[in-house]
Amino acid sequence: MEDKVSLLAKTLTPSPIQQLSLLAQRCNAINLAEGFPDFPAPSHIKDAAIAAINSDFNQYRMKQMHGLDVDPLTDIAICCGQSEAFAATMFAIINPGDEVILFDPSYETYETCIKMAGGVPVYVSLDPPHWNLGRDKLMMSFTLRTKAIVLNSPHNPTGKVFTEDELEIIAGACRARDCLAVTDEVYELITYDNEEHISLASLPEMQNRTIITSSLSKTFSVTGWRIGWAIAPACFASAIRNIHIKVTDSAPAPFQEAALVALTSPPEYFESLRKDYESKRDYIVELLLRVGFQLHMKPKGSFFVFAELPESCILSDIEFVEELIKQAGVVAVPGCGFFHTNQSSDEFSQAAFSYQKKYIRFAFCKSDATLYSAAQKLGQLCDAEGPLKLMYSGECTAH
Ligand SMILES: Cc1ncc(COP(=O)(O)O)c(C=O)c1O
Known part of the structure; x- marks a missing residue:
């Protein structure tokens, strides 16, 4: 067989x-x-999930979150973790043969998702030992088939937080080559030494070409709850939502309720x-x-x-x-x-x-x-x- x-x-x-x-x-x-x-996991979030289960939040649901100026009705797709949000994003933007730029080293699942969606991963190596991004190397990796670039900051596996200059290089490349950016920001709230996470979408002219993916998993120590999201211009968010509905239908409803409590934590x-x-x-x-x-x-x-x-x-x-x-x-x-x-x-x-x-x-x-x-x-x-x-x-x- x-x-x-x-x-x-x-x-x-x-x-x-x-x-x-x-x-x-x-x-x-x-x-x-x-x-x-x-x-x-923090007890106020567990209590919220238990309360939601006890109140019979058992049906399918979508909910709002995140700081950028987004329309919760059109610009957000709730998914089963960042993993599903990322996979659905790839299916939402890739046509056969489209290239997607990834940094090397990178979290392993991006490559598989790109390939499953019919795309071709193109790697740009970050320079050891500080894992700096070279502008020329990045620019040389673009072709007429480049559809998107993936940015994971703070970065797994290196713990690097991309600098403002590096973010500007990436944003400049996206604008110059009319290309999308897909960000993985699951560690957005886990930064050290007063380092602040900056979302690529917040740079000038980037929100309309960026799909942000993130989740509750890391910030609230609930990797098994499977609540994540994509925040994107409406046309992409709706494509991602349609794919999500076909694949999993809904992220777990009680944990979406708990997510609201989690994201408004003090x-x-x-x-x-x-x-x-x-x-x-x-x-x-x-x-x-x-x-x-x-x-x-x-x-x-x-x-x-x-x-x-x-x-x-x-x-x-x-x-x-x-x-x-x-x-x-x-x-x-x-x-x-x-x-x-x-x-x-x-x-x-x-x-x-x-x-x-x-x-x-x-x-x-x-x-x-x-x-x-x-x-x-x-x-x-x-x-x-x-x-x-x-x-x-x-x-x-x-x-
Ligand atoms: C960079 C990165 N993105 C995404 C994930 C998975 O996130 P989720 O649990 O929301 O699917 C991980 C988990 O290790 C990760 O390190």
Whole structure:
């Protein structure tokens, strides 16, 4: 029966990350890999969801949110998380062969959604170690088929917040090439060191060509509630809504009610969210430096650290994570899964992109107890002088 599986589905094979997840489960490893908080959601939001369920908010619903000047009746599509909002956006804007520009490294699901919608992802690599955006590189990636550019800021996996200059470069390119922007702003309220998130849509002449996607998942630690949205000019919002209705019909109604309460939380909630994450960030940054990782920048947003392997380390990122699971009982994500520009087999580009096998992503959206246990376990692998030394013990048993 396998021949009945579509060609598209066959291209969606498990990534090394999924294989390592299996190994991590078997070893009962501490999970610093996935970006879901392991602590409770805020009680005022849970209470709102329970109240909505008890009041029988059980039917299909759409609701309003966000700060820009938008018409809630025409410019918003509520979806099942940012993930569905993004996928529906791709189906709403892509014709076969249209190109969509992505930055490299990037969150993995964008590429799949673009391809499923018949589009072609075109990658522009950000320059390590600070992941700066080069104007010329970006401009050279445009062709007559370019339909849109995707911007995720604050950025997964690097924790970068795109600077005002970089936003202006992207906006300028969109205006000059009459191209759309699709933003993923799920970490918009998780920024550090007084860094403020700026939505690309707020730059001059950008709101009418930007589709903002975001969700409740990260800001309110409710990744399983599946409430997200797209905010866009009416023609796109209605196309996205039509696709959403055909695929899922509605986002969960009681959680939409709770979303209203969540989004009108008092400023103290958002302040303490940032503060709590900032202290977790400082803790993990200090830990990773102590055990020998190279960090060229502290994350300015999101809840990830993208750490370069210790200089003396001869393992690849995948080998390193495999050993981390087996020897320390801690799992993180090998960075290679976030890179896409190194697809060529020629030696020159292999060498130029060799940095892509040297990064590990650690998620710090975890309780202090989890982070402390991970610190203990990593510490045990260091000798008195540090840094952490891992030898490769063989092929990953999860393969
Ligand atoms: C950059 C980014 N966008 C979107 C998502 C998924 O968001 P949602 O739960 O709203 O689908 C994640 C989750 O890890 C993410 O890191």
